[in-house]
Amino acid sequence: MFDPKLLKYIPLVVAARIVHHAGEALEHTLAYSGKPRRSEHSLGKAAGRSTMKYLYRFAFLALLVVMATGCHRAPDEVLIRQAIDKVAQATEQVDASAVVAPLTDDFDGNGGGMTRQDIGNLLRAAKFRSETLHAVLGPVDVQPRGERYVASFTITLTSGGKLFPSELGVYKVETAWRREGHDWRCYSATWTQQI
Incomplete structure (x- = not known):
């Protein structure tokens, strides 16, 4: 049977997965795209925008999880x-x-x-x-x-x-x-x- 106490760990797992996938995507574009590399300055800006996009997604998912756990309580x-x-x-x-x-x-x-x-x-x-x-x-x-x-x-x-x-x-x-x-x-x- 599922323990509702475990729901508090879902945002941490989701955040770790998002950061991991963001790092893989960035590494893939640098190492395997075949395109000329951008300067480190422009690369830093792109990585920052990408990270912010994932953080917004994470915040939205965390909000959904909190709302779901707040609504689910056994009678x-x-x-x-x-x-x-x-x-x-x-x-x-x-x-x-x-x-x-x-x-x-x-x-x-x-x-x-x-x-x-x-x-x-x-x-x-x-x-x-x-x-x-x-x-x-x-x-x-x-x-x-x-x-x-x-x-x-x-x-x-x-x-x-x-x-x-x-x-x-x-x-x-x-x-x-x-x-x-x-x-x-x-x-x-x-x-x-x-x-």
Whole structure:
């Protein structure tokens, strides 16, 4: 999947290509044209005009890129769904830091039953014991609640180890999200085992 953060490097790449092609064109006309060489003074003026022409083109292209990146921003609902997908993938990899990354420092799990640190410690213990986890995520429903969002989904957890047997099964999960800086972070979650 394309990372929108890479768009900021496009003007640099375009500028490098333009300057490279301008230099090749100038070298070609001097070395292979068969025409008598101009004086260095007139050559300098021509090169200056050529460079300015390429700089104007570059400025126009850079403006287009900036306008395109400013207009392209994923909707908040999509960003929240992507964060939930990443957590599900990180759960399968038993990656504690990636699972807790979208959680706020004051995260409240099941009405005080689990904190951000508790979830991280549980997954670190599972990783230490070489446990395997499998997470199958159901459809995610994201609804706005003022300036915040609530995302609901089901998740099926299975394991190949002994640390989680009583916690495995199908869960109905409801998560609450708020914006912190440019990111959406989960500050609360409740889950109930269905099966």
